[in-house]
Amino acid sequence: MSSVSGRGDLTDRQWERLRRWIPAPAATGRPITRSRRTLFNGVAWRVRVGSPWRDVPETYGPWPTVYRLFATWQRLGTWALMAKLILALLDAAHRLDWTVSVDSTTVRAHQAAAGARHRPIPGEPTDHALGRSRGGWTTKIHLAADTSQTVMSFKLTAGQRADSPELGPVLDRIKVPRPGAGRPRTRPHRVLADKGYPSQANRAYLRERGIAAVIPDRKDQQRNRKAKGRLGGRPPALDREVYKQRNTVERAIGRLKRYRAVSTRFDKLAVRYEATIQVAIILDWKPSS
Structure with missing residues (x-):
């Protein structure tokens, strides 16, 4: 049995939470002899290093057992639940300000990500969120992040998909549970996005939900409005001071991509890659005392 460093393992405070x-x-099936914390740390090691599951060190247990924990908790929604409850804790502690930035990042798919079976899998898109783009065989992560660089929600698509149509679907996935009874909190105060998102459909969507849009117009939109004269209407307001905070979503993306299994996709199934991202979000969380 080889020994490994504990760097990147869950802290006592993280595990207690x-x-x-x-x-x-x-109650059924083969009994698991390793502690769940040890197996969790094996999953964390693989997400951090980006190795094949077979290379997970024996210190964390047999690799099939580590993978079985990862896949089982994905199917049960455990990883998604943990990520959602972390948001609830942050919101209850007033560590979310609900100024949300939206952006996307393209992730290169490793050759190991190809070849998934074409059979119905709950939640799995038919294209497995894989497609051809300038970067080759890729997946695109569309995400919303708070100004504290906390990922509020994300969605996977094939790499060639445009950003603008995904603004609404990404924001619709923001559902932060409240303490006690009551519906989850879903509406940001304002949404910041770059010039890839200023479509009329997106602005109408934000108006309907009562969310302030901090999105600059593209130059072609400005020219078209001027060409129409008075019929072109007023240009949309843009709070340039608030817009300076948009870079927080890019920093949130950078934090996620420190985990190599996120920065390169190795998972064949999109639902497994979603779980990999959720594990990275969980590991990035630092509980308050």
Whole structure:
């Protein structure tokens, strides 16, 4: 049995917070002899290093057992639940200001990500969120992030998909549970986005939801408005001071891509890659004392 450094493993504080959200072990099937914290750390090692599952060090347990925990918790929605409850804790502690920036990043798919079976899988898109773009075989992560660089929601598409149509779907995925009873919180105060998003449909969507849009017009839109004269209407307002905070979403993307299994996609299934991103979000969380 080889030894590995504990760098990147869950801290005691992280584990004490996370363990209450972990489902009880199944009563059937082969018993798991390793502690769930050890197996969780094996999953964390793979997400951080970006290695094949077979290369997960034996210190964390047999690699099939580590992978089985990862896949089982993906199917049960455990990783998604943990990421959502972390947001609830941050919101309850007033660590979210609900000024949200939206952007996307393209991720190169490793050759290991190809070849998924074409069979119905709950939540799995038919194209497995893989497509051809300038970067080759890629996946695109569309995400919304708070000014604290906290990822509020994300969505996967094939790499060639445009950014603008995904603004609404990404914002619709923001659902932060409230303490006690009540519906989840879903509406940001304002949304910041670059010149890839200023379509009329996006502005109408934000108006309907009562969300302030901080999105600059493209030059072609400005020219078309001027060409129409009075019929072109007023240009949309842009708070340039607030817009300076848009770079926080780019920094949030940079934080996610520190995890090599996020910066390069190795997972064949989109639902597994979503879980990989959720694990990275969980590992990036630093609980307050």
